[in-house]
Amino acid sequence: MRSLCALAFSGILLATAPASAMSVVILDPYLVNPSNLGDLQLQSFLTGSPTLANYQASALAEDGVAAGIALVATDSNSPVTFAVQNVGGLVDYTDDYLQHPPTTGTSSLTVNNLWNVDGTYYAVALFEAPAIAPASQGQSYASGITATQSRHEQASNINLILPPVVL
Numbered sequence: 001m002r003s004l005c006a007l008a009f010s011g012i013l014l015a016t017a018p019a020s021a022m023s024v025v026i027l028d029p030y031l032v033n034p035s036n037l038g039d040l041q042l043q044s045f046l047t048g049s050p051t052l053a054n055y056q057a058s059a060l061a062e063d064g065v066a067a068g069i070a071l072v073a074t075d076s077n078s079p080v081t082f083a084v085q086n087v088g089g090l091v092d093y094t095d096d097y098l099q100h101p102p103t104t105g106t107s108s109l110t111v112n113n114l115w116n117v118d119g120t121y122y123a124v125a126l127f128e129a130p131a132i133a134p135a136s137q138g139q140s141y142a143s144g145i146t147a148t149q150s151r152h153e154q155a156s157n158i159n160l161i162l163p164p165v166v167l
Contacts, residue, residue, distance in 0.1 A: 021075045024147045024156040026068040026127055028057035029098060040095045042069065042124065046117045059140065059159040064131025065102055068158060069093065072123040072147045074114070080123035081110045085155065086143040093124040102128055123147070129160050 032055055033040045052071065060066040070090070072080050082090050089105015091097075111123040127145055144157035 022147070022149055022152050022154050023052075023073050024145065024154040025052045025055075025071050025073075026057045026145065026156050026158050027052065027055045027071055029067070029069055031055045032069070037098050038096060040069075040098070042071075042093070042095060043115050043117060043122075046115070046120075046122060049118070057158055059161050060127075060129040061163045062129050062131070062133045062141075062160045063163045064129070066129040067097065067102065068127045068129075070125045070127045070145050070147070070156070072111075072149070072154070074121050074123070074149055075119075076149060077114055077116070077121050078150050079110050079112045080114065080147050080149045081108060082123075082125045082127075083108045083146045083148070084127070084143070085146055085157070086141070087130045087160065088143050088145075089128045089130070090145070091126045091128060093126050097126060123149075127158070133160070133162055 029040055032042060032045055057068040060068055070082055084090060084107045090109040091103055091105045105128045109125050111125060114121040114123050133141060140159045140161045142157055143160050144155060146153060146155045
């Protein structure tokens, strides 16, 4: 009887255990640390517990140069896999990426070394806008990234806009 009660109790605990908390945003690097774009110091920025929605990118120009910081906040230290939705590319994040020319991104990128900032784990990658818009695109086009950790998945969308033409 005791073992049956213990089994039932552990089943209740497993059923009510909270799912892994995970959120995904694409940050605008020009909002994160505007006074030091050469060295964004993103990990230091995160120690201030910012409201990430206030730093989210609203759109990226499709010029082959624009990039947003894809950031996953989670309560687990497991690897996170980023995947592109529609168009764009993913590359490894570095604080000084704005000092270097863009590189060709991939459609998927796994981050194994998450940052632990005050008990929250962060996975970071760069989301690069494409240089050429899809043929079906009008003035803007929805794209974004999906992040997967263990069996949990979250997405974040971003509008890609055609750069203006100056004559």
